[in-house]
Amino acid sequence: MLLNHVKTSLRSLRKSKSYALLNLLGLTSGLVVFILITLYTTHELSFDRYHEKADRIFRIYKADMDNFYQGTNKYAVVPTPLAPAMKQDYPEVEQISRVNSYGNTVMRVGEEVFLEARIHAADPAIFDLFSLDIVAGDKATILQGPDAMVVSESVAMKYFNRLDVIGEVIRFRDQYPFKVTGVIRDMPKNSHFVMDVILNFEGIISELDGRERMGRWSNSSYYSFVLLKEGADAAALQDKMPELRVKYADDPIDEDGQESLYYLQPMADVHFTQDVNFDIAPNADKQALYIYVGIALMILIIAAINYINLATARALNKTREIGIRKVIGAQRSNLISHFMIESGLLVFTALILAIGVLLLVMPSFSAFIDKELALNFSSPQLWILLLSLATGMMLLSGFYPAFILAKFKPISALKGRGRAGNGSAIFRNILVVFQFAVSCVLILGATVLTEQLNFIQNMDTGYSRDQIIVMGVRDRGVRNQLDVLKEELKRIPGVKEVSSSNSLPNNFSSNSSANWVGKKEEERVVLYTNTADYDFVDLYELELVEGRNFDSNIATDETAVLLNESAVKALGWENPIGKQMIRWWGDTGRVVGVLKDFHAHSVHLEIEPIQIFQRSGQFNVSIKVEGDQVDEILKAIEAKYQDFDPVYPFDYNFFDDIFDRAYLSEMKTAKLANWFTGLAILIACLGLYGLAAHKVQHRIKEVGVRKVLGASISNLLGLLSKDFAMLLIIAFMIAAPVAYFVMDGWLSDFAYHIDISIVTFLISLVLILLVAGLTVGYRTYSAAVRNPVEALRDE
Numbered sequence: 001m002l003l004n005h006v007k008t009s010l011r012s013l014r015k016s017k018s019y020a021l022l023n024l025l026g027l028t029s030g031l032v033v034f035i036l037i038t039l040y041t042t043h044e045l046s047f048d049r050y051h052e053k054a055d056r057i058f059r060i061y062k063a064d065m066d067n068f069y070q071g072t073n074k075y076a077v078v079p080t081p082l083a084p085a086m087k088q089d090y091p092e093v094e095q096i097s098r099v100n101s102y103g104n105t106v107m108r109v110g111e112e113v114f115l116e117a118r119i120h121a122a123d124p125a126i127f128d129l130f131s132l133d134i135v136a137g138d139k140a141t142i143l144q145g146p147d148a149m150v151v152s153e154s155v156a157m158k159y160f161n162r163l164d165v166i167g168e169v170i171r172f173r174d175q176y177p178f179k180v181t182g183v184i185r186d187m188p189k190n191s192h193f194v195m196d197v198i199l200n201f202e203g204i205i206s207e208l209d210g211r212e213r214m215g216r217w218s219n220s221s222y223y224s225f226v227l228l229k230e231g232a233d234a235a236a237l238q239d240k241m242p243e244l245r246v247k248y249a250d251d252p253i254d255e256d257g258q259e260s261l262y263y264l265q266p267m268a269d270v271h272f273t274q275d276v277n278f279d280i281a282p283n284a285d286k287q288a289l290y291i292y293v294g295i296a297l298m299i300l301i302i303a304a305i306n307y308i309n310l311a312t313a314r315a316l317n318k319t320r321e322i323g324i325r326k327v328i329g330a331q332r333s334n335l336i337s338h339f340m341i342e343s344g345l346l347v348f349t350a351l352i353l354a355i356g357v358l359l360l361v362m363p364s365f366s367a368f369i370d371k372e373l374a375l376n377f378s379s380p381q382l383w384i385l386l387l388s389l390a391t392g393m394m395l396l397s398g399f400y401p402a403f404i405l406a407k408f409k410p411i412s413a414l415k416g417r418g419r420a421g422n423g424s425a426i427f428r429n430i431l432v433v434f435q436f437a438v439s440c441v442l443i444l445g446a447t448v449l450t451e452q453l454n455f456i457q458n459m460d461t462g463y464s465r466d467q468i469i470v471m472g473v474r475d476r477g478v479r480n481q482l483d484v485l486k487e488e489l490k491r492i493p494g495v496k497e498v499s500s501s502n503s504l505p506n507n508f509s510s511n512s513s514a515n516w517v518g519k520k521e522e523e524r525v526v527l528y529t530n531t532a533d534y535d536f537v538d539l540y541e542l543e544l545v546e547g548r549n550f551d552s553n554i555a556t557d558e559t560a561v562l563l564n565e566s567a568v569k570a571l572g573w574e575n576p577i578g579k580q581m582i583r584w585w586g587d588t589g590r591v592v593g594v595l596k597d598f599h600a601h602s603v604h605l606e607i608e609p610i611q612i613f614q615r616s617g618q619f620n621v622s623i624k625v626e627g628d629q630v631d632e633i634l635k636a637i638e639a640k641y642q643d644f645d646p647v648y649p650f651d652y653n654f655f656d657d658i659f660d661r662a663y664l665s666e667m668k669t670a671k672l673a674n675w676f677t678g679l680a681i682l683i684a685c686l687g688l689y690g691l692a693a694h695k696v697q698h699r700i701k702e703v704g705v706r707k708v709l710g711a712s713i714s715n716l717l718g719l720l721s722k723d724f725a726m727l728l729i730i731a732f733m734i735a736a737p738v739a740y741f742v743m744d745g746w747l748s749d750f751a752y753h754i755d756i757s758i759v760t761f762l763i764s765l766v767l768i769l770l771v772a773g774l775t776v777g778y779r780t781y782s783a784a785v786r787n788p789v790e791a792l793r794d795e
Contacts, residue, residue, distance in 0.1 A: 020346065023307050026683045027350035030303025031389065032357050033679060036365055037296035038385065039373050044284050047190045047271035051131045053227060056094075057267035058234060060224045061276050065259045067526070069511050071605050074276045078262065079217045080205075083224040085244045092232035097126040098201055099223040101193070101280050106474070106648055108171040109159045115649050116155070118196040119172075121204045124148075129227045132195075136166055137182025146203030149178035152186045152196045172199060174647055176207055189372050192271040193281040217249035223280050226264070238264045288669060295676050298438045299683065304393060305431045306686045307343070340394065347394040351386060369668065432724075433731045435684040436768065440735030441742070442677040443764045448743040448756060449670040455754045456663055462598020463505040464541040468655035469623040469634070470504065471641065478645045479617040486535075488640050489623060494633040496626050497539040500618040501532035505540050506659050508600040508610055514571070517580040517588060525570050528600060528608050529584070531615040537562070537595070539624050547577045547593030550614045559589035560614045565597045567609035583613050602662050603752040622655065685775040688724065724776045725769065732765050 048054055060082065063074045083096035102119040124143040126132070134142065135153065143150055149170060156165045168180045178199060187194045205214055205222075213219050228234060241262040265273070272286040273279060358375060366373045376382055473479050479500075486498040503509045508528040534550040534557070536542075545565065551557050561581045568576045579591045597607045625633050638650040660667070740756060747753040 022686050022689070023310055023346050024350050024353060026303045026306040026686045027347060027393065028353045028357065029679050029683055030300040031350055031354035031393070032361070033676065034296045034300045034389065035354060035358060035385070036361075036373075037292050039375075040369060040371065041289055041293055043190060043371055043373060044271070044289055047192055047284075048267045050188055050190065051129075051267065053129065053131070054267050056228045056230070056232070057129055058226050058228065058264040059267060059270050060226065061263050061265060062220065063261045063263065065261075069277050070601060072275045072277060075220060076273075076276045076279045077220045077222055078224050079245070079249075080214045080219050080222055081217060081248060082241075082244060082262065083226060085248055086226060086237075086241070089244065089247075090237060090240065092229050092237055093226050094229045095125045095128045095227040097123040097129050097225050099126070099225065099280065100201065100205065100221070101223075104472075104474075104651065105172065106174050107159075107197070108174045108647075109168070112159075113174070113647055113649075114159065115651075116197055118194050119199065120193070120195045120197070121199040121201045122195070123201045126198065126225075129225055132187070133185035135183050135185055136163060142182040143198060143200055144181070145179075146200055146206065147178050148181045148200040148203065150182040150184055150198040151180055152184055154186050155196045156180075156183050170197075172204065176204065178203075192283065217245055225267075234264045234266075238262065285665065288665070292672065295442070295673075299676065299680050300393070302435050302438060302680055302683045305435050306683050307346070308431060309428055309688075310686070344394045347390050350393075351390045355386075368671070429727055432684075432688060432727050433734070435688070436728055436731035436772070437735040437738075439677070439680045439684045440732050440764065440768055441739045442673065442680050443767060444735065444739035444761065445743055446670065446673040446677045447760055447764055448739075448747070448754070449666070449673055451754050451760065452747065452750070453663065453666060453670055455752075456603055456666075457660075459599075459603070459752070461506070461659075462542065462596060464539075464624075465656045465659050467625050467630075468539070469625060469637065469652055470655050470658060471621050471623070471637070471650065471652040473500075473619060473621055473645070474648045475645050479619070481644070482617045482621070485640070485644050486621075488643075489621075489637060492633060492636045492640065494625050494627045494629055495623055495637070497535055497624040499533055499535035499539040499622045500616060501530060501536050501620050501622065502615075502618045503530045504620055504622070504655065504658065505542070505598065505600060506655075506662065508608075511608075512584075514567075514611065515582040516571070517582065525567075525609065527567055527570070528610040529613065530600075530610065531584075531613045531618055533616040533618070534614065536612070536622075539622055542598060543596040544593050545596045547591070549593055551592075556590065557592065557614055559583060559587050560592045561589045562593050562595055562612040562614075563591055564595045564600075564607075564610045566607055567611055568594055570609040581611065589613065599752075604750050606751045681771055685771060688772055688775050721773070721776050724772065728768055728772050729765075732768060736761055 048057075051057060059076070060078050061074060061076050062078045065073065067073055069075075080098065083098055087093045087096045100121040102121070104115055104117050105119050107114045107116045107119075122143070127134070127139055127142060137150070142148075149172075151159070151165065151170075153163060156163050159165070159170065160168060163183055165180050165183060169177050170180065171177050184198075186196075201222075202211075202214070205211075209219075209221075228237070241264075242260075245260065270279075271283055272289075273283050274285060355375070362373060362375065473482065473485075478485065482500055486500070489495055489498045508530050510530070511526055511528040514525045514527040534552045537544070537549045550560050550562070554560075561583070563571075563576055573579060576591050576594055580588050581591060583589050595612075599607060600610050601608065623637060627633075634652070637652075641650050740761075743756060747756070
């Protein structure tokens with residue numbers, strides 16, 4: 001019996017190639033999207049869960065009561081003595097490790113120099129917390145000693161082309177010698193930070209910062225992780241942590257007078273942290289992840305609805321087959337089984353096609369999301385997912401059509417007049433409304449996303465972004481002679497201006513309480529601070545609204561200060577020019593100018609008060625170029641740079657790329673939304689085509705009679721299309737408030753954003769009606785131009 005059902009189902013599908021093709025297209029698209037997003041979501045949710053003790057590992061972060069930075073008062077770095085004090089005072093703490101991160105640092109092995117991106121310092125106890133697979137070295141002594149270093153297999157192979165590297169010496173920053181005491185297997189990619197080189201924490205921190213600084217409670221520069229004992233209550237321990245500062249610190253508040261609270265965050269949650277400053281690595285947005293899953297699920301449901309509409313529209317062509325089967329004794333269960341098998345054949349064929357498509361698109365998708373995803377066919381979890389998904393799709397999409405077809409009465413079916421009833425027609429209409437309501441929400445969402453990104457790209461940020469090359473100068477010796485390097489760079493044809501600064505104008509990275517002559521004890525104003533040379537304002541075309549720019553011809557401008565309008569307002573000064581600010585280094589400088597407010601941070605944040613101290617020889621060197629020979633200019637800049645710094649590789653970015661990188665998450669979301677929207681519309685149109693086919697087939701004789709009585713093609717098109725237009729308008733009316741609510745909430749995360757206008761909704765409505773009109777129009781036009789004799793032949 002089963003084999004007979006399979007044979008007849010295959011024969012039926014061969015006779016209806018267009019039906020099978022449309023269904024396979026819709027089902028395959030839905031499955032591809034859902035599997036991709038499922039793999040991506042599973043990967044993101046697996047971060048740090050591979051650690052054997054993950055459920056007992058916690059990251060410590062702090063909140064300073066009134067010290068807000070980048071919109072939040074939470075910080076991933078905590079006082080250096082905090083974790084050791086916890087281990088000493090709290091028996092529920094089994095082990096602790098502090099961690100520091102160094103990115104893009106020069107490492108020397110003999111005569112060879114490498115630029116390493118993932119270098120960290122950690123206490124030896126890091127091996128008691130994290131599941132680090134040691135392939136060479138003794139866990140009891142690994143990383144012990146101030147000059148101890150552990151490297152990953154990749155680094156060992158890159159530096160020495162072998163793994164037996166115990167005892168080898170590597171010079172950190174080309175000056176601090178460290179001895180390799182262990183080799184670890186490369187950490188999994190689903191780690192919220194990956195360590196390729198691990199230095200002994202106290203050894204390197206003592207060298208760079210001094211051992212005395214490590215004991216300061218005011219020094220919040222490093223990350224801390226704790227391992228709790230089995231059964232320990234993390235919440236109860238967290239409540240006791242403020243006692244440590246009172247007990248051990250000379251002053252229970254830090255240097256800015258800020259009271260701090262400390263929090264224990266489960267290791268598995270760190271990857272999704274969004275509101276903590278200075279995190280050790282970029283994190284993911286869990287809310288966006290769930291939105292992707294929701295969209296993928298909706299697309300899968302739309303694909304199933306598409307199948308239902310196409311299957312029920314095809315029912316009229318199968319009524320005689322159903323009648324004959326019932327007359328010769330087929331039971332209702334037999335008919336349902338037959339149509340479910342037909343559904344299963346389509347779904348499992350679509351699944352095979354989806355796997356093929358996934359193998360093709362997976363590398364591009366992985367590159368787009370910057371994650372290494374793959375279909376691991378040896379994984380039982382993957383096969384459980386695929387088979388469960390296919391079975392669920394088969395049941396979801398196949399049961400309703402099979403149930404409706406099996407209800408046809410034999411006599412009516414043999415006459416070719418099978419009916420599914422008014423209730424079924426209403427249900428199909430509801431499905432179409434749901435399909436296009438989802439599609440409308442996606443269209444409106446994608447439109448708002450794109451408009452906001454265009455707004456950011458084209459907004460007046462208050463500084464120039466075009467044709468500016470930014471290179472990092474890491475060597476202090478080079479920074480000490482940066483004025484000479486600048487003059488050499490200016491001699492290159494095409495180089496217009498050169499400036500050095502601590503921060504770039506789109507990301508002022510430091511803030512602190514401002515200090516000025518005459519400041520009262522109770523006064524406290526926090527200013528974001530940048531240090532820059534004389535050419536910074538001109539190169540980035542910052543606008544002065546009062547006073548003047550730094551002037552290298554005026555000797556006192558070596559300590560000069562610039563403020564922005566917001567800083568003047570925050571300080572409450574009516575006449576800021578000439579006011580004396582106490583700079584970071586304890587010297588006093590005069591305010592010489594006031595800059596027009598510009599966006600020194602992401603447009604997610606309001607413009608903050610800022611001050612700029614004149615100081616040459618900073619890390620970032622900005623080079624403004626002109627003309628279209630950028631490649632030749634870059635080669636000349638690199639040659640000049642290497643003359644001054646033969647050790648550190650030439651490292652540069654274009655400033656407009658740096659600016660765009662701040663909104664990379666939004667850009668990726670917009671691209672995904674556009675792809676999802678296109679697929680949803682495609683699949684929904686297939687469903688609409690199925691409903692149109694059903695309507696036209698149902699009214700084909702009516703069309704023939706009307707044509708005989710003189711109805712024009714335009715009259716018939718209007719007659720057959722008006723119901724669809726009404727369904728689409730209903731779908732849009734449902735979708736519009738939902739989309740507005742969702743996107744208005746998303747825009748509220750930006751301090752500067754577009755307003756959602758009625759025009760956006762009207763354009764989306766026109767787009768939906770146009771696409772749907774073409775879909776329905778094709779099917780209805782073919783019926784309207786048909787010879788009426790053919791329609792009436794069977795009457």
